[in-house]
Amino acid sequence: MKLKVALDWTPNVIHAGMYLAQIDNLWGDSDLEVEYISVEIDNYQKKTTQRLVEGEVHIALSPSEHLLDYRLLQKEEYPIKAIATVMQQETSAFVTLPDSGITRPAQLDGKTYGGYKTQLERELLTYLIQQDGGKGDIDLVTPPRLEVFEAFLQQQFDTAWVFMPWEGVIAERRGKKLNAFHLHDYQIPYGYSPILMVREETIENASETLQVFLAGVARGYQQAANEPEATAQKLVENVDHPSFEDIDFITQAMQAIAPSFLNEQQRWGAMKPERWDAYVQWLSKHELLHRYDGSPLSAEQINIASLYTNEMLVTVDD
Numbered sequence: 001m002k003l004k005v006a007l008d009w010t011p012n013v014i015h016a017g018m019y020l021a022q023i024d025n026l027w028g029d030s031d032l033e034v035e036y037i038s039v040e041i042d043n044y045q046k047k048t049t050q051r052l053v054e055g056e057v058h059i060a061l062s063p064s065e066h067l068l069d070y071r072l073l074q075k076e077e078y079p080i081k082a083i084a085t086v087m088q089q090e091t092s093a094f095v096t097l098p099d100s101g102i103t104r105p106a107q108l109d110g111k112t113y114g115g116y117k118t119q120l121e122r123e124l125l126t127y128l129i130q131q132d133g134g135k136g137d138i139d140l141v142t143p144p145r146l147e148v149f150e151a152f153l154q155q156q157f158d159t160a161w162v163f164m165p166w167e168g169v170i171a172e173r174r175g176k177k178l179n180a181f182h183l184h185d186y187q188i189p190y191g192y193s194p195i196l197m198v199r200e201e202t203i204e205n206a207s208e209t210l211q212v213f214l215a216g217v218a219r220g221y222q223q224a225a226n227e228p229e230a231t232a233q234k235l236v237e238n239v240d241h242p243s244f245e246d247i248d249f250i251t252q253a254m255q256a257i258a259p260s261f262l263n264e265q266q267r268w269g270a271m272k273p274e275r276w277d278a279y280v281q282w283l284s285k286h287e288l289l290h291r292y293d294g295s296p297l298s299a300e301q302i303n304i305a306s307l308y309t310n311e312m313l314v315t316v317d318d
Contacts, residue, residue: 001209002033006048008061008194010038010146011241012166013253014086015061016231017221017261017268023238024223026216032209038241044145047118052197053078058206059198059213061086064191064279065119067307068289075292079200082308084214084269085192086221089260092193093180094125095168096159097152105181106134111158114151117142121161123288124183124190131186165257173249191279192271195308203312210312214269218313221268225261228254269313276304 007015015036021027022034037057039048049070052060070078094113096102102111105128115121126136138159143151149167152160153176162168164180171178183190196214203210224231232251235244244250262268277299283289284299291297 001031001206002035003059003209003213004035004037004057005196006037006051006057006060007039008048008063010040011036011239011243012163013224013232013235013250013257014163014166014194016224016235016254016257017086017217017219019235019239020220020223020231021213021216023234024220026219027212028216030212032212032216034213039146049080049197052080052199055199058202059083059196059210061194061196063118063193064195064276067195067197068280068283069119071307072297072302073289073291080197081200081203081306082192082195082197082271083203083210083312084196084217084310085271086194086196086269087192087257087260088263090182090184090190090193091165091257091260092161092163092190093168093178093182094128094159094161095152095164095171095178095180097155098177098179100158100179102158103179105129105132105186108159109134109137110139112139112141114148114157114160115140115142116145116148116161120283120288123286124188125159125161127188127286128181128183128186131188165253165260169249169253169256173252189275189278189282192275195271196269203309207312211314214312215314218268221261222266224254225258225266225268228258231258267313270310271308273304276307280304 048060049062049066051057053070071080108129113125122140129136141157148160168178229251232254236247236250280302281299287296289297
């Protein structure tokens with residue numbers, strides 16, 4: 001079977017384990033064929049979750065809020081479910097430039113945020129500022145999604161939301177070590193991101209294929225976590241994409257992200273109910289879950305267990 005997998009961004013070290021599974025054929029003698037689809041195919045005009053619900057792909061990588069949106073909040077609710085998380089730790093942060101004078105979230109009041117036209121980004125930033133004692137008064141601009149970070153570096157706005165093991169490393173290598181404000185440091189329980197999502201019918205009809213795919217990918221991420229330098233070398237030598245041309249950069253990025261891939265048991269992919277519950281409870285408490293008609297959705301109305309499953313993951317030997 002051929003699986004089409006929509007990546008959440010342009011190819012980067014977040015996807016290291018998936019590429020290693022392909023490079024090293026970690027799916028063994030199965031007949032599995034995998035195609036990774038970058039958001040570059042349309043300059044990220046369509047969200048990966050939209051590609052999933054429309055049947056263009058079998059698996060989509062997206063943040064947790066996209067799953068909540070498509071499964072629970074739109075006029076047409078789509079039966080999609082998370083089957084694995086790429087990372088166990090939150091690696092994203094709202095950032096400012098080192099020479100901006102903005103060294104804490106409260107100083108973002110009256111400033112401008114460059115966003116991605118996606119769910120909850122403005123709301124999360126607003127609460128981040130308020131948690132630091134500010135008002136949460138922020139202006140929003142929305143450049144093309146793939147141009148946000150470069151526009152930020154060019155000082156077209158004051159803050160952006162980035163992955164620190166990628167954009168943070170890029171900035172540091174350009175002599176601009178970013179001021180990073182992580183949500184968990186301000187008591188905001190963010191969800192897993194990115195997660196691998198599928199339509200429930202795929203779980204029902206192709207569970208063995210999904211298990212083979214995830215088993216190979218898990219081996220890839222274990223390898224990436226334990227051997228970041230060797231992984232960087234393989235990515236540069238085998239992935240034909242401009243993102244993977246600079247071995248020094250990829251090595252630094254892999255070293256930064258490697259500790260985030262595995263849980264306490266040194267396993268990849270598994271999600272905890274308490275983290276999903278804390279995320280949904282926080283969103284509900286702050287009235288951030290609204291259906292298409294504006295009506296609120298409370299945490300009590302959401303079956304947390306229906307949002308994700310760990311059953312497609314199989315034990316992988318180190």
